[in-house]
Amino acid sequence: MEEQQNEKFQHMTQTPVPRLVCELSGPTIISMLITSFYNMADTFFVGKINTSATAAVGVVFSLMAIIQALGFTFGHGSGNYISRKLGSQEFEDAEKMAATGFFSALIAGGVLAVVGLLFLEPLTRLLGATETILPYAKQYAGFILLGAPYMTASLVLNNQLRFQGSAFYAMVGIASGAVLNIALDPLFIFVLDMGIGGAALATILSQFVSFCLLWMGCKRGGNLRIKLGNFTPTAAYFTQILKGGFPSFCRQSIASVATICLNFIAGGYGDAAIAAFSIVNRVAQFASSALIGFGQGFQPVCGFNYGAKLYSRVREAFWFCVKVALVFLIAVSVLGYAFAPQVVAVFRKGDAAVLEIGTVVLRYQCLGLPLWSWVVLCNMMLQTIGKSFSASIVALARQGLCFLPALFLLSAAFGLPGLEISQLCADIGSFIIAVPLGISTLRQMKLLKQMDAAQT
Known part of the structure; x- marks a missing residue:
C-alpha cells in the first residue's frame, strides 16, 4: 500500500505536466460528457411526455443542485486536503x-432526504413549480x-478518487451509472408506463x-481505504472540509437559488419559457462538461505539486489548461450559435414557443462560453491550493454576484429579452472578477x- 502511494507521488510530481494533465483529464472528460449526455437524455425522454413534464425536470434540477452542493462540499473539501497531504506524504492523515x-x-x-420527503409539496412549490408543473415535480x-x-x-468518492490521481476508477463508477440511466x-417511462x-x-x-x-474503486490501485474506524468528526477536520469545500457549496447552492429565481420569473411567460431555459441549461452543461472534466484532470496535478512545493509545475499546468480550454470553447461556441435552432428542436420540436425562446437563450450562452476557460480553471486552482475566500468569490460570481442582479434588473427593464441576455452579462462580470x-x-x-530557491 505505502509503496504504491510512493510510486503515485513520483508519478504526479515528475511526469511532464502536459502529458500528466492529459492522462488524468482523459477519464474525467469522458465521465463528465457521459454524465452530461445522460442529463440531456433525461430531458429528451421526459420531453416526449409534455411541456409541463419537461419544465418539471428544470424545477427539480434545483433540488439536484442542492444534493450536489452537499456532495461537492464534502468531496472537494476532503479531496483537496487529501491531495495536498499525499503530496507532502502524510498518508495517515489523508486516510x-x-x-x-x-x-x-x-x-x-x-x-436532506427525510426533511425533503416530509415537506415534499412545499419544497417543490419553493423550487418554482406552477400548478400545472406541480404533479410532475412532486x-x-x-x-x-x-x-x-x-x-x-x-x-x-468520485472526487476523492480524482484528487488521488485515480481518474480511471472515478470514470468507471460515474460513467457506468450514466450509461445505465440512459x-x-x-x-x-414508456415500456412500463411510469411517466x-x-x-x-x-x-x-x-x-x-x-x-x-466507486466504493470498489477505493479498494484498488493504492487508493485510500474508507474505514469507519478512521471516521474522525473533529473540529479540525470539519474546518478543513469547510475551507476546501465552501467554494463548491457556494457554486452549487447559488446555482440552485439562481435556477429557482429564474423559474419564478420565467413562469410569468408560461411553461414554455421554463421548459426553454431548462433545455438550454442542460445543453450548456453538456458544452461545459468537457471543460470541467479537463479541469478535474488539472486539480490533482495542482494539489500534489502545490503540496510538494513544486510551484512552477502548478503554474505550467494552469496556463496549459487555460490555453487548450480557450481554443476548444471558441470552437464549441461557434457551432452552438450556428445550430442553436436545431439543438433546441431535438428536445421540443413541436412547441414553437419553446423553440423560439430556447434558440435566443442558447445563442447568448454561446457568446459567453469562451470566458469560462479562465473562470472555471481559476476557481479550481484557487480551491485546490486552499485559497478558500478567493475561490468562493469566483464561485459566487457567475450565478450569484453577477447573475441574480442581472436577472432581476434586466427582466424588470426589458421583460423576456432581458431575461434571455442575463446569463451572458453574468459571464462577462464573473470573468472581470476572476x-x-x-x-x-x-x-x-x-x-x-x-x-x-534562495533558501536552498
Missing part, C-alpha cells in the same frame, strides 16, 4: 480525512430524495450502481518559488 468526508456526506444526505422529486444519501456519498429511461416517475427511478437506481462501483484573483495567485506562487 482519516477520506473516511470523515465520506461518512459525513452520507449522514447529511440522509437528513413525483420526480420524491424519487430523487430517496437516493439523496448515496448520491451525496458517491460525489465524495438505458433505463425509455424502459421505465416522469420512471425517469427519476432510473436516476436513483443507476446512481446506486455508481456508488457501488482575472485579478487568478493573476495575483500566480504571482504569489512565482515569489514562493524564488524564496525556496
Whole structure:
C-alpha cells in the first residue's frame, strides 16, 4: 500500500505536466460528457411526455443542485486536503480525512432526504413549480430524495478518487451509472408506463450502481481505504472540509437559488419559457462538461505539486489548461450559435414557443462560453491550493454576484429579452472578477518559488 502511494507521488510530481494533465483529464472528460449526455437524455425522454413534464425536470434540477452542493462540499473539501497531504506524504492523515468526508456526506444526505420527503409539496412549490408543473415535480422529486444519501456519498468518492490521481476508477463508477440511466429511461417511462416517475427511478437506481462501483474503486490501485474506524468528526477536520469545500457549496447552492429565481420569473411567460431555459441549461452543461472534466484532470496535478512545493509545475499546468480550454470553447461556441435552432428542436420540436425562446437563450450562452476557460480553471486552482475566500468569490460570481442582479434588473427593464441576455452579462462580470484573483495567485506562487530557491 505505502509503496504504491510512493510510486503515485513520483508519478504526479515528475511526469511532464502536459502529458500528466492529459492522462488524468482523459477519464474525467469522458465521465463528465457521459454524465452530461445522460442529463440531456433525461430531458429528451421526459420531453416526449409534455411541456409541463419537461419544465418539471428544470424545477427539480434545483433540488439536484442542492444534493450536489452537499456532495461537492464534502468531496472537494476532503479531496483537496487529501491531495495536498499525499503530496507532502502524510498518508495517515489523508486516510482519516477520506473516511470523515465520506461518512459525513452520507449522514447529511440522509437528513436532506427525510426533511425533503416530509415537506415534499412545499419544497417543490419553493423550487418554482406552477400548478400545472406541480404533479410532475412532486413525483420526480420524491424519487430523487430517496437516493439523496448515496448520491451525496458517491460525489465524495468520485472526487476523492480524482484528487488521488485515480481518474480511471472515478470514470468507471460515474460513467457506468450514466450509461445505465440512459438505458433505463425509455424502459421505465414508456415500456412500463411510469411517466416522469420512471425517469427519476432510473436516476436513483443507476446512481446506486455508481456508488457501488466507486466504493470498489477505493479498494484498488493504492487508493485510500474508507474505514469507519478512521471516521474522525473533529473540529479540525470539519474546518478543513469547510475551507476546501465552501467554494463548491457556494457554486452549487447559488446555482440552485439562481435556477429557482429564474423559474419564478420565467413562469410569468408560461411553461414554455421554463421548459426553454431548462433545455438550454442542460445543453450548456453538456458544452461545459468537457471543460470541467479537463479541469478535474488539472486539480490533482495542482494539489500534489502545490503540496510538494513544486510551484512552477502548478503554474505550467494552469496556463496549459487555460490555453487548450480557450481554443476548444471558441470552437464549441461557434457551432452552438450556428445550430442553436436545431439543438433546441431535438428536445421540443413541436412547441414553437419553446423553440423560439430556447434558440435566443442558447445563442447568448454561446457568446459567453469562451470566458469560462479562465473562470472555471481559476476557481479550481484557487480551491485546490486552499485559497478558500478567493475561490468562493469566483464561485459566487457567475450565478450569484453577477447573475441574480442581472436577472432581476434586466427582466424588470426589458421583460423576456432581458431575461434571455442575463446569463451572458453574468459571464462577462464573473470573468472581470476572476482575472485579478487568478493573476495575483500566480504571482504569489512565482515569489514562493524564488524564496525556496534562495533558501536552498
